Amino acid sequence: MSSSYTEFAHIYDELMNDIPYDAYIELLDLASAGVSGKKVLDIGCGTGLLSAMLAKRGAYVTGVDLSCDMLEVAAHRAGSLGLAIQFKEQPMQQLDVEGKFDAAVISIDSLNYVISQKDVEETFNRVYQALVKDGVLLFDVHSLYKMDEIFLEGPFVYDNGGIAYIWETSPGDHEHSVYSELAFFMRQENGSFIRFDEVHMQRSFSIPDYVRMIEEAGFHIERIFADWEDEPPTEESERIFFQVRK
Incomplete structure (x- = not known):
């Protein structure tokens, strides 16, 4: 993270x-x-x-x-x-x-x-x-079901007109862990978008x-x-x- x-x-x-x-x-x-x-x-x-x-x-x-x-x-x-x-x-x-x-x-x-x-x-x-x-x-x-199966069904996308993201997932280095790369796009007042990126790691037991x-x-x-x-x-x-x- x-x-x-x-x-x-x-x-x-x-x-x-x-x-x-x-x-x-x-x-x-x-x-x-x-x-x-x-x-x-x-x-x-x-x-x-x-x-x-x-x-x-x-x-x-x-x-x-x-x-x-x-x-x-x-x-x-x-x-x-x-x-x-x-x-x-x-x-x-x-x-x-x-x-x-x-x-x-x-x-x-x-x-x-x-x-x-x-x-x-x-x-x-x-x-x-x-x-x-x-x-x-x-x-x-x-749950382990969510970590091992649902999260790995990505990539996931989201767009509400003002905020959008692309969320790519892959198995992490540890058992039952997920490595996530997220690219966010935020609409500005002039209609253009700025991008920033986040990297997250989660693990469950x-x-x-x-x-x-x-x-x-x-x-x-x-x-x-x-x-x-x-x-x-x-x-x-x-x-x-x-x-x-x-």
Whole structure:
């Protein structure tokens, strides 16, 4: 994954329009017996969409992301909405926050950008240390079916008139990983387009591997479900959710 999202950060929100963030809020609200008044870690917060929604619900939010450009957009969003959200620039496997939190969320496959299994394990360890006793962690990852089959059906194209991209994919260097090259085209006021390119790498692990890593960190698993539904994963599920507790 590129370390800078300078251009990408400004169109990220539009590209994420189809993500049901409201459903994520409801999932976290249910898992933590309400978010109002709770201290919540939004890990891999990006441009702060979910952070802002949580803060509007009365949560005390700290957003963490490795991209200073994403965080700049997130801080501007929070300021324009009058929301007191703290943002910290750090990789999730180096999570270092003050105090203890009631809940943590790693949403929209952000964890899949952590490639090394050791770093995934360290992420779980650090989140565990950041939570209060009985604190909840909610996260989702791409299924192996999505990584190994769906993503490799590319290239994929998108065009809404103002933003277009060509997304080419190939197997990554690690098992169940995908290397992506994206060429973005942004329409300017004069009708011309500017282009910028992004390179991304994502990796996923099997459900049993995640279970082992979660339990080794000290969490106990409350439920595993798929594709925004309260149903167990199947062979063709695409997004796997984990709700775990300290």
